[in-house]
Amino acid sequence: MRAVSGTRRTAAASAALSLQKGFENVKALPFSEMPGPQWPVVGALPAFMSYGFSRLHEYYRTSYEKYGLIWNGSIMNEPTVILSEPREMRKVFQQEGRYPRGLVSDAWFLHHMNAKLKLPGSKLIEDGPNWHSSRQKLQKDIFGVATASSYCEPVTQAAEMVMESLEQRTRSGQQVDLRDLIVNAVADVFTAAMLGRPLGVSAGRATEEEQQWVENGMKSIGLTAQLTLQPHLKLWPEASATYRELERREVSMRKTTKDLVFETLARYENYEGPEEDLPYVVRVWRRKEFSEEDFPMEVHGIVLAGLDTTYHILLWNMLNLGRFPEAQESLRKEVDEVLGPTAHFTRDKLSEMPYLKAFMRETHRFSAPAPVFSIRFAEEDMTLCGYEVPKNCRIVMTSEGLQNDPQLVDEPEKFLPERFLPDQVQARKNDPLKSILDHKLLSGPFSFGPRMCMGARLADMEIMTLMAKFTSRFYFELAPNQSWQDRMQTAKAPDPIPTLNFTVRNP
Numbered sequence: 001m002r003a004v005s006g007t008r009r010t011a012a013a014s015a016a017l018s019l020q021k022g023f024e025n026v027k028a029l030p031f032s033e034m035p036g037p038q039w040p041v042v043g044a045l046p047a048f049m050s051y052g053f054s055r056l057h058e059y060y061r062t063s064y065e066k067y068g069l070i071w072n073g074s075i076m077n078e079p080t081v082i083l084s085e086p087r088e089m090r091k092v093f094q095q096e097g098r099y100p101r102g103l104v105s106d107a108w109f110l111h112h113m114n115a116k117l118k119l120p121g122s123k124l125i126e127d128g129p130n131w132h133s134s135r136q137k138l139q140k141d142i143f144g145v146a147t148a149s150s151y152c153e154p155v156t157q158a159a160e161m162v163m164e165s166l167e168q169r170t171r172s173g174q175q176v177d178l179r180d181l182i183v184n185a186v187a188d189v190f191t192a193a194m195l196g197r198p199l200g201v202s203a204g205r206a207t208e209e210e211q212q213w214v215e216n217g218m219k220s221i222g223l224t225a226q227l228t229l230q231p232h233l234k235l236w237p238e239a240s241a242t243y244r245e246l247e248r249r250e251v252s253m254r255k256t257t258k259d260l261v262f263e264t265l266a267r268y269e270n271y272e273g274p275e276e277d278l279p280y281v282v283r284v285w286r287r288k289e290f291s292e293e294d295f296p297m298e299v300h301g302i303v304l305a306g307l308d309t310t311y312h313i314l315l316w317n318m319l320n321l322g323r324f325p326e327a328q329e330s331l332r333k334e335v336d337e338v339l340g341p342t343a344h345f346t347r348d349k350l351s352e353m354p355y356l357k358a359f360m361r362e363t364h365r366f367s368a369p370a371p372v373f374s375i376r377f378a379e380e381d382m383t384l385c386g387y388e389v390p391k392n393c394r395i396v397m398t399s400e401g402l403q404n405d406p407q408l409v410d411e412p413e414k415f416l417p418e419r420f421l422p423d424q425v426q427a428r429k430n431d432p433l434k435s436i437l438d439h440k441l442l443s444g445p446f447s448f449g450p451r452m453c454m455g456a457r458l459a460d461m462e463i464m465t466l467m468a469k470f471t472s473r474f475y476f477e478l479a480p481n482q483s484w485q486d487r488m489q490t491a492k493a494p495d496p497i498p499t500l501n502f503t504v505r506n507p
């Protein structure tokens with residue numbers, strides 16, 4: 001095995017030096033010289049398998065420490081590099097053409113399933129003009145800041161319903177299951193925006209089929225994440241239990257999505273009020289740009305993209321609030337001051353809530369649920385971090401190692417939201433190394449460019465609304481004797497999910 005072949009720098013120590021100097025004047029070395037765990041034929045497969053999917057974050061973190069800012073993670077002759085340098089990531093996004101391939105276009109298993117079962121699928125997982133046309137039609141009513149803000153009221157009302165049901169359970173002394181609480185909260189605020197009514201899963205008012213739909217949505221996206229990161233399974237998908245489970249859940253879920261879409265359209269058939277009070281699904285349908293057959297499947301793709309992702313980000317934020325009481329108190333103070341006793345969130349308040357933003361940013365650094373925040377493919381031969389990267393090479397972008405590198409981040413093992421408050425960001429602005437932490441491409445989990453997450457602003461709003469309300473209405477802390485391991489299940493999650501004890505704040 002060429003453990004670290006042709007390495008010019010073998011560890012994060014020299015990564016820091018490279019980060020300071022940049023790669024402008026470096027003569028590029030051939031791809032074959034890039035460090036990485038490359039075995040003949042199978043490439044990085046043995047290294048990947050020694051961690052397995054469940055410890056992918058550790059694989060990326062230790063590989064960053066071993067190989068630095070870029071390393072060769074190719075498996076079975078599919079050229080793949082793992083990149084941690086934000087300025088070099090910018091080069092990747094700059095070379096994107098009109099039709100970039102993104103994380104979802106690597107979804108070979110969905111193409112396989114749609115063809116095999118003769119199911120219509122979302123065009124969002126396609127590439128080229130098909131993807132572009134679908135994306136243009138679907139993003140009009142969700143992507144822009146102002147458009148996303150127009151869902152603030154239904155999201156806030158649904159969040160209020162979640163709080164009321166939690167308050168009732170807390171008062172009657174019921175133990176709160178953190179996973180259920182957060183899955184249900186996310187499903188209710190999401191469906192409030194998408195369908196114009198929260199399903200009511202938090203309050204136990206949803207039908208069994210709707211509950212199953214939420215659970216399938218949670219599981220399916222996790223399964224797709226596992227399959228995306230294991231391209232070798234495409235040789236024989238049916239041999240993989242992960243693929244078989246995905247197929248089963250998808251078939252059931254697509255039927256319910258279709259029913260929910262048409263039930264929503266019927267509910268708003270005679271509606272003549274303001275456009276901005278309509279749910280997302282109705283706004284898009286009224287543009288008359290989709291056929292009856294295609295539309296539910298496009299909505300389905302969005303549901304898949306929007307549930308489990310939001311759950312994981314909110315889960316880690318809640319967990320960090322629960323285990324760092326001082327930070328929880330600081331957030332509560334800000335929520336009280338800016339939003340008042342009802343904690344009624346409106347989008348224009350965001351600029352007045354620097355602590356909430358800093359808290360979420362620190363969660364993204366300290367316990368990022370997704371070790372991979374984007375995948376792109378080199379459109380042409382290019383140079384990254386001083387190595388030649390061939391056309392069509394998969395470029396996996398991660399901030400897992402870099403954001404926890406003690407040379408960039410002071411006391412990285414401590415959870416300190418203050419490090420992202422404007423004065424501290426300003427103070428390190430002229431430090432060529434430490435200011436890299438504030439590079440835009442490390443700032444969030446939504447990726448960038450034309451294929452950036454379409455629901456980023458809605459997701460942020462859902463999470464901020466729920467965090468503000470939870471903190472305003474409850475005190476909560478980690479129950480005694482909780483321990484867990486971080487495991488990639490769907491994204492990275494604590495296993496087992498710890499217990500938080502909630503107390504109503506104003507009994």
Ligand code: HEM
Pocket residue numbers: 101102103104105124135142301302303305306307309310311313373374375445446447448450451452453454455456458459460
């Ligand atoms: C905190 C929660 C979320 C996270 C972390 C997240 C993250 C991401 C990421 C990393 C991508 C891939 C971008 C790429 O290819 O580079 C993506 C794509 C996408 N997301 Fe999200 N997402 C979240 C919530 C949502 C929500 C709530 C919706 C819908 C309302 C949504 C809709 C989509 C869609 C449709 C795509 C595919 C875009 C395309 O390929 O053109 N996401 N998301």
